[in-house]
Amino acid sequence: MSFIRRLAGNAPPRILWSLGVLLALLLLAPALLGKYWLSVLILILYFAYVGQAWNVLMGFAGQLSLGHALYAGLGGYIAAGLYFHYGIGPWAGLFAAVAVAGMAGAIVGYLGFRFSLAGVYFALLTIAFAEFTRVAFDHWEWAGGSGGLFLKVEHATDIVNLRGGPVLFYYSILALAAGAFILCRALLQSRLGQYWLAIREDAEAAQAVGVPVLRCKMIAIVISAALTALAGVWNAFYYNNLFPETAFAMGRSIEITLAPIIGGLGTLFGPIVGAVVLTGLGEAFTDLGDVLRIPGTKQIFYGLALLVIVVYRPAGVWPWLADKLGLKERRP
């Protein structure tokens, strides 16, 4: 219990109660919701999870990555490839996926941080690695090349191989999202988390007071890449197909960054709130687009919504919402 008490820390009781109720509702959701709403909820949880993973690097440690599709794509391809070729299930495969993506993160991070690339320059380096890998996978036969890699669709629930219907994937992504939330809270409370925030605010000052800047940034990118790889594994088994054109696409990387930026960078609830807002808007605009029957209208409304949010709430929706709801954490 002391672990939970420590995690709760100075959070207001109201927020803890709300979290408890939310978790209970989420656990019951498959019994309460129809097929469509469950699929929307799955999407929300996926973006909340992968946003949380990206947030570790950008929100906590302040390093802008626009190439996170690299880690999701590697994770997905490795777990799916092992299953496809050798019948190795994803529970074993995810260790390989996490290891490889973590290594990739370490390489990108070491090169970027060692050569002191910051801001836009680091972001471009991450894009370059993702694009480079995309073209490489286009030509890699083992991974199916540009024709893609397909997993057989099975409806019988088989937890060992992560095969089954929406409910299985719902609970697995819920577990990931909840786990990432708790992990990030614990990280933020740790010494490492404080070091990250110091680096984010002023890397030179942090270095001057003895924060091991390079090591902390490396840990951030490896954790972030490893968590993102898990999302990639889940994604591959949920959708049953992988193409280099989508798995490593710039669009995929951007998608990962949106929920935390819109929700509130560096906050624990930001990625969750952002995922709800963006997925909600996306679904609403899809319906609207279907009514209007003009290509691109969904995306036009989506772009307008992003524009409005970034102009009026540049720090994200959650900090403003938390203030309105009186949910600000007390400072010790």
Added chain:
Amino acid sequence: MTADFLLTLAQAIVNGLLTGMVYGLMALGLSVIFGVMRIVNFAHGEMMVVGMYLAWMGFEYLQVSPMLSLPVIAAIFFAAGYVLQRGLISPFIGRPEHQQFLLLLAVAILLVNASLAIAGPDSRGVQMESQFDSYELGPLVFDAVRLHAALAAVAIALLLWLFFTRTRTGKSIRAAADNNLAALVVGLDVRRLYAVTFGVGAACVGAAGALMITIIPVSPFLAVEYTLLAFVIVIVGGLGSMTGALLGGLLIGVSEAVAGLLLQPSLKSMFSFGLLILVLLLRPQGLLGKGPQ
């Protein structure tokens, strides 16, 4: 085989150089905007595609050749860029990078999908008679459209150079880029100068779009590719350096053409991104840049 091969290679290099000039003009817009106000225009490829569409529309509906509609398109882009900077981007100067990124991403989404809604997803090209013309220099063949596009790109780059070195506004912009505070102190209207800069950058990419449509057809899906291409070019040449952008354009144009000849065409972008990674690590200020700040 060697003589034949060398000739093919030389021909590929010629084509790469000509296309590279247009790439350079496109990247010049990105570089000017970044060099002056430290904003990375993530909507650059989308602007390029809109420029290509405008030129296509002028040709398709008004029967105006892209070369003639180019000044009009550049003027429209200048005005749109000016207004965009004044109304939307100005408050974001100096803000954290991820906020600038999100703002321009939203602009990019709007531009590319407006193109999609208006012109549809099919690729659109112009069919001109001059597309079959060519000039010959010894054994080398210069496609007329490519040569004209490259010459126009050089001319525009020269105009831009004159603007930045000879006119009062151009010099003021360079002053504001060098030292924002000092420019304010001596009474320059930096806000207006920034808007002009964004307009000039937009006009470059609009003009590059009008030239590019004579070489290859346009589709909305090219936008992301062009954005990435422009990034690669300016980083290789030096972000913020004008000659660097042109040199980078030539380099990437040639390397694409040669890689397309020697390797599978689909591998050619791997070469560009490999080059980008190397330059970022070994010389992040680019070949001709002054260094990141």
